[in-house]
Amino acid sequence: MKHLIIILILMYAACISAIAQTSEADSTAKRHDELMQIIMTKPKVPIKTIGIYVYDGYNTLDAIGPYQVLSELMSVNIFFVAKNNGFVKNQRGLELKVDKSIAEVEQLDILIIPGGAKETFFQTQDQEVLDWIRKIDQKSVYTASVCTGAWILGATGLLEGKDVSANWYRASEIMDMYGAKYQPERFVRDGKYWTSAGVTAGMDMALGMINELMGDKYTKAALLDLEYDPKPIYPDGNATKTEPIVKEMLMQMYDIDLKPLIDAEKNKKEESAQKKKKQESWPELDDYHAVMAQTFHPAEEGNLKPLYANAEQLAAKASILKKSVVPAKYQKLGVKESVEALEKESVALAKMVKKKKSEDELKKAIFALHDRFHEVMEKCHH
The missing domain is CATH 1.20.272 (Zinc Finger, Delta Prime; domain 3)
Known part of the structure; x- marks a missing residue:
C-alpha cells in the first residue's frame, strides 16, 4: 500500500510538470506568433523565385553571400543556375553542383549575377548568356549584379544610362564602355536594377532588397539571425580609404590578366562606333x-x-x-x-x-x- 501511494504521488507530480511544460510551450508559441504578426509584414512585391547565375571562375562570396542573406526571405525558392547543368568551379576550383541550366529557367523574380576576374570578362562575350539575361529581365522584379558581375549585366545593354556600382577596379572606365555611370557606393539601385561593389557588398545589397520588400523590422530580424555586424580590423576594404601603395599593387595584379582584354574591347567598341558613324554619314x-x-x-x-x-x-x-x-x-x-x-x-x-x-x-x-x-x-x- 505504501509503495502504491508513492507511485501515485510520483505520477501526479509528473502530470503537473508535463502540464506546466505544455503550458509554457503554448505560451512561447503564442508569443512567437504575436511577434511574427508585428515583424512579418506583407511583402511590397511577392517574390517566389531567385536565381543566381554562376559560371566557371565566379567569386564564391559574390554568389554565396546573397544566397545566404536572401534565404532569410520565407517561402522563396532560391537556387543556382548555369549555362549548362552539372558542376561549376569557383575561382579556387571548388565545385558547386548546379541542377538548372539557362535553357530550363524562363522566369525569375530576382536574378543575381556574381563577378569574378578574367572568366567574368569572357561571359560578356557570350551572346547566348546575354540573350538569356535580357529574356529574364523582361519579367523580373529585380535584376542585380555583384562586383564585376556588373560587366556582364552591362554587356547586355540593360545598364545604359543607369547609375551603377561595381568592383572598384577600373570601374568608371569599364562601366562607361556600357553607357553606365559608376557611383562609388556600397550598392546602388536605379529602378529595378541593383548593383553592388565588390564581393562582400553583395550581402549589403541583398539586405537592401529585403528591406525594400519587407520593411525595417523584418530586415533587423534577418540581421540578427545572420549576426551580421561586421567590424573589419582596418578600414582599407574601400579603394578610397586604403593606402595608395596597396591600391596600386592590386591594380597592377589585376591589370596583368584583365587590361589587355579591356583595351581590346574598348578598341572594338570604338571601331564599331566609327564604322556606324561612317555608315550613317554621307x-x-x-x-x-x-x-x-x-x-x-x-x-x-x-x-x-x-x-x-x-x-x-x-x-x-x-x-x-x-x-x-x-x-x-x-x-x-x-x-x-x-x-x-x-x-x-x-x-x-x-x-x-x-x-x-x-x-x-x-x-x-x-x-x-x-x-x-x-x-x-x-x-x-x-
Missing part, C-alpha cells in the same frame, strides 16, 4: 553643303562673286553626290530622285554662269537650287 552630301553655304549666303546679300567662283565646283560636287552610295539611314522615299534633280540643276546653273546670264536670272537660279538642296535634306531626315 560625306558627299556634306561636301556639297559646304560649297552651297559659301555660295548661297553671300548671294542672299546681293554678292554674286562666290557664285561666279563656285558654280563649276557646285556642279562637280553634285555629280559626285549623284554617283555616291546613299547610306542606309538615308535610303528613303524620294531622296534619290531629289539628288538627281539637284545634280541636273547644279549643272544648269554652271552653264548659266558660263553664258554670263543676268544677275537676276542667276539669283533666281541659286535660290531655286538652295530650295532643292533643302528638299534633299528634308527627305533624308523625314
Whole structure:
C-alpha cells in the first residue's frame, strides 16, 4: 500500500510538470506568433523565385553571400543556375553542383549575377548568356549584379544610362564602355536594377532588397539571425580609404590578366562606333553643303562673286553626290530622285554662269537650287 501511494504521488507530480511544460510551450508559441504578426509584414512585391547565375571562375562570396542573406526571405525558392547543368568551379576550383541550366529557367523574380576576374570578362562575350539575361529581365522584379558581375549585366545593354556600382577596379572606365555611370557606393539601385561593389557588398545589397520588400523590422530580424555586424580590423576594404601603395599593387595584379582584354574591347567598341558613324554619314552630301553655304549666303546679300567662283565646283560636287552610295539611314522615299534633280540643276546653273546670264536670272537660279538642296535634306531626315 505504501509503495502504491508513492507511485501515485510520483505520477501526479509528473502530470503537473508535463502540464506546466505544455503550458509554457503554448505560451512561447503564442508569443512567437504575436511577434511574427508585428515583424512579418506583407511583402511590397511577392517574390517566389531567385536565381543566381554562376559560371566557371565566379567569386564564391559574390554568389554565396546573397544566397545566404536572401534565404532569410520565407517561402522563396532560391537556387543556382548555369549555362549548362552539372558542376561549376569557383575561382579556387571548388565545385558547386548546379541542377538548372539557362535553357530550363524562363522566369525569375530576382536574378543575381556574381563577378569574378578574367572568366567574368569572357561571359560578356557570350551572346547566348546575354540573350538569356535580357529574356529574364523582361519579367523580373529585380535584376542585380555583384562586383564585376556588373560587366556582364552591362554587356547586355540593360545598364545604359543607369547609375551603377561595381568592383572598384577600373570601374568608371569599364562601366562607361556600357553607357553606365559608376557611383562609388556600397550598392546602388536605379529602378529595378541593383548593383553592388565588390564581393562582400553583395550581402549589403541583398539586405537592401529585403528591406525594400519587407520593411525595417523584418530586415533587423534577418540581421540578427545572420549576426551580421561586421567590424573589419582596418578600414582599407574601400579603394578610397586604403593606402595608395596597396591600391596600386592590386591594380597592377589585376591589370596583368584583365587590361589587355579591356583595351581590346574598348578598341572594338570604338571601331564599331566609327564604322556606324561612317555608315550613317554621307560625306558627299556634306561636301556639297559646304560649297552651297559659301555660295548661297553671300548671294542672299546681293554678292554674286562666290557664285561666279563656285558654280563649276557646285556642279562637280553634285555629280559626285549623284554617283555616291546613299547610306542606309538615308535610303528613303524620294531622296534619290531629289539628288538627281539637284545634280541636273547644279549643272544648269554652271552653264548659266558660263553664258554670263543676268544677275537676276542667276539669283533666281541659286535660290531655286538652295530650295532643292533643302528638299534633299528634308527627305533624308523625314
